[in-house]
Amino acid sequence: MAVERTIVPAVAAWDLPTRVFHWTLAVLVLCAWASFEFSEDLDDPRLVWHRWNGLALLTLIVWRVLWGFAGPGNVRFASFVRGPAAALRYARDLSRGTPRKFLGHNPLGGWVVVGLIALVGAIATLGLFALEHNDNATGPLYKYAGETWAKYFTSWHRFLFEPVLLILIAIHITANVLYGAVKKEPLITAMLTGAKPDENYEDAVSLTPLANPIRRAIILLALAAALVFGGIWALGGKLP
Amino acid sequence: MRRAILFVFSLLVVPALALAQNVDVIKERKANFKAMGDAVKPTGAMLKGEAEFDIAAVKNAIKVIQEKAPLQAKLFPDDSKEGEKTEALPVIWENKADFEERFVKLAEAAKTAEAAITDADTFQAEWPKVTGNCGNCHKKYRKPKD
Numbered sequence A: 001m002a003v004e005r006t007i008v009p010a011v012a013a014w015d016l017p018t019r020v021f022h023w024t025l026a027v028l029v030l031c032a033w034a035s036f037e038f039s040e041d042l043d044d045p046r047l048v049w050h051r052w053n054g055l056a057l058l059t060l061i062v063w064r065v066l067w068g069f070a071g072p073g074n075v076r077f078a079s080f081v082r083g084p085a086a087a088l089r090y091a092r093d094l095s096r097g098t099p100r101k102f103l104g105h106n107p108l109g110g111w112v113v114v115g116l117i118a119l120v121g122a123i124a125t126l127g128l129f130a131l132e133h134n135d136n137a138t139g140p141l142y143k144y145a146g147e148t149w150a151k152y153f154t155s156w157h158r159f160l161f162e163p164v165l166l167i168l169i170a171i172h173i174t175a176n177v178l179y180g181a182v183k184k185e186p187l188i189t190a191m192l193t194g195a196k197p198d199e200n201y202e203d204a205v206s207l208t209p210l211a212n213p214i215r216r217a218i219i220l221l222a223l224a225a226a227l228v229f230g231g232i233w234a235l236g237g238k239l240p
Numbered sequence B: 001m002r003r004a005i006l007f008v009f010s011l012l013v014v015p016a017l018a019l020a021q022n023v024d025v026i027k028e029r030k031a032n033f034k035a036m037g038d039a040v041k042p043t044g045a046m047l048k049g050e051a052e053f054d055i056a057a058v059k060n061a062i063k064v065i066q067e068k069a070p071l072q073a074k075l076f077p078d079d080s081k082e083g084e085k086t087e088a089l090p091v092i093w094e095n096k097a098d099f100e101e102r103f104v105k106l107a108e109a110a111k112t113a114e115a116a117i118t119d120a121d122t123f124q125a126e127w128p129k130v131t132g133n134c135g136n137c138h139k140k141y142r143k144p145k146d
Helices: A016-037 A048-070 A084-096 A109-127 A142-181 A187-193 A213-234 B002-019 B023-047 B055-075 B090-094 B096-116 B120-126 B128-141
Strands: A010-012 A195-197
Touching (some): A109 A142, B090 B096, B096 B128
16 A cells, blocks of 8 residues: 655755855854853863853854855855844734745844844854953953953853843744744754745745855854964954 | 849840850951961962962961861851851852862862972962862852952
8 A cells, every 4th residue: 555645845955055144153152151151060060061062152143144145145144133123013913824935044133133243243253352350261262341341241251141042042042933833934954954945035035055065164164263263363362 | 123124135135145146256267268368369460460479488388277267167066157248158058068078179189289389380289179179159149249
């Protein structure tokens, strides 16, 4: 007896580098928290793990910003960052249950993505100037801040993570789970496999695939690392 | 009449005394922490590369830690949870054994460092093993500073 199944034709939504970026970011954010929270268990009073983790995150965020200009169509900021009017219109349609479908980020989700990228970038940047409260560790550019400012930067470093980033992550995860469960749009699967069901997407025309996305992504990653580590080196900062 | 007054007075005073927090002990432990903090402060500047290595400052910090740390464990009785702007978190009294053990570890770490630190390099490598105890304990048992 033949198994009958419906084959849903799929369409490419997310390129491999973007997917690798996404899940690496998720893991590194988790590790950033753990490497601070459990520094005692790691026997790491100087927060060496936490500081390397922060530099890796900063590199990753710089890469995503570069990718937002030089990546394939739907990960470019120009393609998914829309004005507040468009975001509100989408929110209104969503509340009525009649939103248009987007292959990339929708006009509301796009702002969450920008917020997440900006927040992680800001937290990592503040960490460059931060000071552990018992003088056991400093960010590589601490000397430019000095103790008084470093203490402010450190409390912002903390505040932007808990609660601000945690709230935005909660919104991000909840929204993606709900799209899958309620609206039957498999967004989480799409971030794993890269594919979405072939439907009528508002923004599908803007997706222009790159000839060799992986090579380009690796070159940009090298550039991002050069910017972060070269910048710290140029400013005379000390690595962990 | 006098007996009645005494009776009423004692009714008021006895519970007040029972509820009263042991302020002296809080003052005492705060003074000890401050002495340790003040002694460690110059070594923090050295650790951050803001000051030159100075063995005298390290030796002084070790002396003060060895003197004050062993006193601290006994200065957190059950009636000293509040008052005097204490930054002690209630979780101290839920993990009393772990909390008290930390002062023993701190004093021991200071003793080890005394022998191990001879120059700037050994200082950078060994000193965080002492001050790491401060940070670890503060993270768990002290109100966060914002």
